[in-house]
Amino acid sequence: MPKQLSEFVYKKLSELISLRTGLNFSETKWQDLKRGLERAKGDFGFQDVDTFVKRLLSAQISNQEVEMLASHLTIGETYLFREKSSLEALQNRVLPEIIQERKNGRRCIKIWIAGCSTGEEAYTIAIILKKLFPDIQNWKLTISATDINPESLNKAKAGIYSQWSFRDTPVWVKEQCFTVNQEGRAVVRPEIRDMLSFSLHNLADDNYPSPDNNTEDVDIILCRNVLMYFSTETSIKVAKRFYRALVNGGWLIVSQTELSNILFAEFERVEFPGAILYRKTLSKKTQQNVVPARPIVRKTETRLAAQGYKTNSLAPPPPPTRIPRGTVSIRTRPVRRCSGTTCPCVGGRQG
Numbered sequence: 001m002p003k004q005l006s007e008f009v010y011k012k013l014s015e016l017i018s019l020r021t022g023l024n025f026s027e028t029k030w031q032d033l034k035r036g037l038e039r040a041k042g043d044f045g046f047q048d049v050d051t052f053v054k055r056l057l058s059a060q061i062s063n064q065e066v067e068m069l070a071s072h073l074t075i076g077e078t079y080l081f082r083e084k085s086s087l088e089a090l091q092n093r094v095l096p097e098i099i100q101e102r103k104n105g106r107r108c109i110k111i112w113i114a115g116c117s118t119g120e121e122a123y124t125i126a127i128i129l130k131k132l133f134p135d136i137q138n139w140k141l142t143i144s145a146t147d148i149n150p151e152s153l154n155k156a157k158a159g160i161y162s163q164w165s166f167r168d169t170p171v172w173v174k175e176q177c178f179t180v181n182q183e184g185r186a187v188v189r190p191e192i193r194d195m196l197s198f199s200l201h202n203l204a205d206d207n208y209p210s211p212d213n214n215t216e217d218v219d220i221i222l223c224r225n226v227l228m229y230f231s232t233e234t235s236i237k238v239a240k241r242f243y244r245a246l247v248n249g250g251w252l253i254v255s256q257t258e259l260s261n262i263l264f265a266e267f268e269r270v271e272f273p274g275a276i277l278y279r280k281t282l283s284k285k286t287q288q289n290v291v292p293a294r295p296i297v298r299k300t301e302t303r304l305a306a307q308g309y310k311t312n313s314l315a316p317p318p319p320p321t322r323i324p325r326g327t328v329s330i331r332t333r334p335v336r337r338c339s340g341t342t343c344p345c346v347g348g349r350q351g
């Protein structure tokens with residue numbers, strides 16, 4: 001970005017990018033924006049950023065161009081079995097509850113991983129499902145993973161990873177769910193790969209929930225480490241759309257650093273060991289079994305409340321959370337290697 005680019009232009013660019021991608025480039029992030037535009041200009045056929053910026057601000061940019069721009073502005077940081085506490089809640093409490101409830105009736109589960117980056121999170125969910133539930137083939141599973149970045153999605157579809165993607169992953173995952181190719185990279189096994197579908201979706205668009213993009217009647221939405229990059233206004237809109245996308249009693253899982261009483265004011269907060277998950281309002285009958293979480297008040301909450309946003313932080317403190325016995329650990333340390341058909345790390349079953 002040339003020096004002469006004015007504060008006015010930066011502001012206009014930030015507004016445009018926030019509107020079309022949700023990404024927040026407020027003043028403290030202008031240097032990041034500058035670097036992103038430098039990288040993106042070539043894809044748009046420009047040699048200098050000045051002309052590129054003029055083009056961005058002078059005419060409507062297409063959805064394809066938004067994706068192209070986003071691929072230079074988004075952070076794709078991810079790895080398998082990231083943030084284990086919420087995965088453990090999913091594995092040990094949320095999924096067993098859904099399975100128990102539906103095993104004699106409608107045997108289907110719909111999961112949406114929104115902002116899946118290069119796929120590691122989506123494969124983690126598929127692996128958890130496959131390992132935990134031996135008769136999963138008798139269920140209709142829909143695991144849809146989406147992202148705005150087409151390059152990330154291509155990598156996700158290929159499912160080929162370096163050791164870095166396994167940096168905090170139990171050893172059995174690589175051993176059992178991946179093969180190693182000639183370059184020494186891990187390739188996801190087809191039976192795991194086939195459990196998933198990957199597609200382009202921009203969370204800042206207003207085209208969801210809709211059956212057209214498989215975002216209706218979802219049981220579980222994982223959208224971790226995505227909203228933290230969004231402007232508050234977009235995050236609020238996205239949270240509302242997620243609420244509508246979920247079935248009654250459905251779950252929203254965000255990163256534990258993204259918890260917010262304001263953004264997720266419509267949801268019930270449910271506390272698990274080390275993790276708080278959000279749940280769509282339940283019918284009266286099921287409500288009796290829910291443990292409400294302690295209110296969270298963060299600096300951002302105070303700031304948002306001062307701006308007039310409503311908070312649900314008056315929820316009562318929870319009674320002690322009960323954890324069922326015999327739950328499966330997916331912690332990395334201490335590393336446990338699978339030792340056969342009774343190995344507890346895969347729920348007593350080898351794939």
Ligand SMILES: C[S@@+](CC[C@H](N)C(=O)[O-])C[C@H]1O[C@@H](n2cnc3c(N)ncnc32)[C@H](O)[C@@H]1O
Nearest residue numbers: 021074077078115117148149202203204224225
């Ligand atoms: C830090 S990664 C998080 C990946 C994964 N969810 C995790 O927690 O490991 C953030 C992802 O959000 C995606 N993203 C950013 N803006 C988006 C938007 N408007 N719509 C969909 N995905 C978006 C980025 O492309 C990136 O892949």
